[in-house]
Amino acid sequence: xxxxxxxxxxxxxxxxxxxxxxxxxxxxxxxxxxxxxxxxxxxxxxxxxxxxxxxxxxxxxxxxxxxxxxxxxxxxxxxxxxxxxxxxxxxxxxxxxxxxxxxxxxxxxxxxxxxxxxxxxxxxxxxxxxxxxxxxxxxxxxxxxxxxxxxxxxxxxxxxxxxxxxxxxxxxxxxxxxxxxxxxxxxxxxxxxxxxxxxxxxxxxxxxxxxxxxxxxxxxxxxxxxxxxxxxxxxxxxxxxxxxxxxxxxxxxxxxxxxxxxxxxxxxxxxxxxxxxxxxxxxxxxxxxxxxxxxxxxxxxxxxxxxxxxxxxxxxxxxxxxxxxxxxxxxxxxxxxxxxxxxxxxxxxxxxxxxxxxxxxxxxxxxxxxxxxxxxxxxxxxxxxxxxxxxxxxxxxxxxxxxxxxxxxxxxxxxxxxxxxxxxxxxxx
Numbered sequence: 001x002x003x004x005x006x007x008x009x010x011x012x013x014x015x016x017x018x019x020x021x022x023x024x025x026x027x028x029x030x031x032x033x034x035x036x037x038x039x040x041x042x043x044x045x046x047x048x049x050x051x052x053x054x055x056x057x058x059x060x061x062x063x064x065x066x067x068x069x070x071x072x073x074x075x076x077x078x079x080x081x082x083x084x085x086x087x088x089x090x091x092x093x094x095x096x097x098x099x100x101x102x103x104x105x106x107x108x109x110x111x112x113x114x115x116x117x118x119x120x121x122x123x124x125x126x127x128x129x130x131x132x133x134x135x136x137x138x139x140x141x142x143x144x145x146x147x148x149x150x151x152x153x154x155x156x157x158x159x160x161x162x163x164x165x166x167x168x169x170x171x172x173x174x175x176x177x178x179x180x181x182x183x184x185x186x187x188x189x190x191x192x193x194x195x196x197x198x199x200x201x202x203x204x205x206x207x208x209x210x211x212x213x214x215x216x217x218x219x220x221x222x223x224x225x226x227x228x229x230x231x232x233x234x235x236x237x238x239x240x241x242x243x244x245x246x247x248x249x250x251x252x253x254x255x256x257x258x259x260x261x262x263x264x265x266x267x268x269x270x271x272x273x274x275x276x277x278x279x280x281x282x283x284x285x286x287x288x289x290x291x292x293x294x295x296x297x298x299x300x301x302x303x304x305x306x307x308x309x310x311x312x313x314x315x316x317x318x319x320x321x322x323x324x325x326x327x328x329x330x331x332x333x334x335x336x337x338x339x340x341x342x343x344x345x346x347x348x349x350x351x352x353x354x355x356x357x358x359x360x361x362x363x364x365x366x367x368x369x370x371x372x373x374x375x376x377x378x379x380x381x382x383x384x385x386x387x388x389x390x391x392x393x394x395x396x397x398x399x400x401x402x403x404x405x406x407x408x409x410x411x412x413x414x415x416x417x418x419x420x421x422x423x424x425x426x427x428x429x
Contacts, residue, residue, distance in 0.1 A: 041092065042130040045100035050093050053083060053129060057090025060116060060125050064090050070118040074127075079103070079112050083129060092129075100131045101168045108170060124379075135173040135226025139165035141234035142292030146220075148238045151336055152208040153245040159189060161199040161341050163292035163327070165222035165232050173226040181219040186238075188220070198253065199327075199343070202236075210240040244334030246277040248285050250342040260349045261318040269301065272308035274330035274340050282334035290327035290341070297324055301346075310344065318350040319385050352390040357383045367421065375417040377403065382411050 041054040057064055062072070067087045074085055074092075084095035104110035110133075116125040142163045150160065167174040178200060180188040186202045216238040223231045250272060257270050276283040287308045289298065300314040301324070310326065326344040331337050361379040382393045395405050395413050404418040 038126045038128060040128045040130065042132055043094060043098065044132045044134050045098050046134055046136055047094045047098060049095065053092040053094065055090060056085055056092040056116065056127065060127075062090070062118065064088070067118075070120050072116070072118050075115045075117065077113060077115075082112060083114065092127075098131055100133050101137065103131060106168070106170060106174075133170050133173055135169055135224060135228070135230060137168035137173075138230035139167045139176055139222035139224055139232035141165045141220075141222070141232055142294075143234060145235040145237060146291075148202070148236060149241055149337065149339075150204075150208060150238055151241045151245055151338065152210045154204055154208065156204055156207065158204045160202045160204075162201055162220065162236075163234075163290065164200045165234075167222075167224050169224065169226065173224055175225045176222045177225070179221050179223070181221075183216065183218055185213075185216060186218065199341075208240045214240055216240070241336040244278060244282045244332065244336045244338055246282070246332075247338040248274040248276045248330035248332050248340035250274045250328075250330060250340055253342055255342060255344045256347070257344060258347045258349055259312065259316060261316050261351050263312050263316055265313050267312045269310040269312055269346060270344060272303075272310065272328060272330075272342065272344070274308065274342075276332050278332065278334065282332050284333040285330045286333065288329050288331065290329050293327055297326060300324065301326060303328065316348055318348045318387070322348050324348070350387045350390055356393045357385075358395075359383075367417070369421045371417055371421060373417050373419055377415040377417060379408075380405070380413045380415060382413070 039054070039056065039059045041056075043051065043053050057067060057072070062070075066072075067090060072085070072087060074083070076083065081095050082098050083092055085092050098112075100110050103112070110131045112129040112131060114127040114129065116127055117123070146162065148160055164178075165176055167176060178188055178190050180186065180202075185204065185206045185208060187205050189201045189203045191198045191200065216236075218236040218238065219233055220236055221231055221233050223229050251274075255270055255272070259267075259269055272287060274285050274287070276285060285308075286305050287303050288305060289301075289303055300312065300316060302311045302313045303309070304311070308330075310328075324346040326346065328342050328344060330340040330342075332339075359381040367375070367377065380395065382395055393411075397403055397405060397415075402417060402419040402421055404416055406414045406416050408414045
């Protein structure tokens with residue numbers, strides 16, 4: 001039953017009950033406030049249809065026999081019919097496939113928020129169901145094959161960066177270990193947690209000889225710590241080259257940049273500079289994004305091949321992505337080109353660019369002119385997509401109206417009659 005129907009029923013009863021109307025209104029408001037508690041459950045993603053989640057009726061203090069007469073119903077914002085309630089036994093169960101990564105991406109916290117509503121009297125309960133991660137995503141490399149061009153003159157202990165794998169799961173299920181197929185030329189260097197600036201890399205342990213081994217084929221394997229563990233691989237094709245023995249080098253390995261959201265297209269993000277100790281064409285540098293950079297990054301940023309300037313070309317939206325990690329290559333023009341690498345970490349700064357959104361349960365209700373102060377008129381929900389102070393919302397009414405706003409739950413307000421109405425003076429507000 002909607003709030004409008006409740007108040008129509010109260011108004012009808014008013015003609016019959018007379019002085020009992022005030023008491024009924026106060027009881028209705030009290031019931032609304034008592035029903036604002038919260039119950040929490042948890043369920044693993046990918047659970048089968050019918051999986052038990054919780055005894056929701058019992059935990060909310062409702063009798064099974066009153067679920068149907070009181071029009072027990074559950075609403076889930078934006079999540080369809082993932083969860084359902086059996087009105088015969090009051091059990092909340094899994095109704096359709098729940099994919100944690102689809103719901104929350106890589107967020108450490110993931111919950112389905114339900115609103116349980118019953119009538120006679122009207123009560124609203126808030127139920128939170130935590131969705132737990134399972135190891136259902138294997139590690140994935142940006143490419144199935146990575147081509148590396150390495151001059152035979154490179155010194156021992158030279159390091160060659162690799163793109164690491166990503167895992168859509170979280171926590172232990174997303175913690176990765178790496179291993180390299182057995183070979184006599186390269187070892188694998190895996191950075192520790194304190195070396196996040198430095199990417200995964202190959203380290204040369206034995207001198208290369210192009211005449212003996214013009215190509216090397218290795219396999220890099222990433223394994224997560226889930227149970228059961230899952231793996232992903234990338235083929236490493238190493239082509240051994242001659243000549244050009246100096247690699248372009250950037251001023252720094254990591255550049256940190258802060259960029260406000262909604263900047264105009266063409267805004268300069270950073271100008272990179274790499275140098276090469278060689279001469280002539282071997283010292284001329286071409287800048288580009290690494291081959292593993294995602295299409296999304298290429299749609300947001302452009303790098304000038306000659307100047308090394310990175311420019312914003314797409315819509316930068318804090319609500320869409322708070323950070324971007326740009327892997328950049330500086331490749332010289334030598335007959336046997338060599339590449340230097342750096343990472344540009346772009347932090348997007350939030351702007352107050354989202355207006356608060358209001359959802360009103362019902363836009364108008366017939367109200368008796370002798371309705372008593374304290375009568376609840378409607379329920380209002382507010383939301384702002386911005387973060388921090390930009391996302392904090394306050395609600396207020398136009399002045400000189402016989403109503404007031406009462407906060408009933410976080411982001412929820414009740415519109416309540418504050419003083420007596422006079423239909424002869426004003427018929428509508």
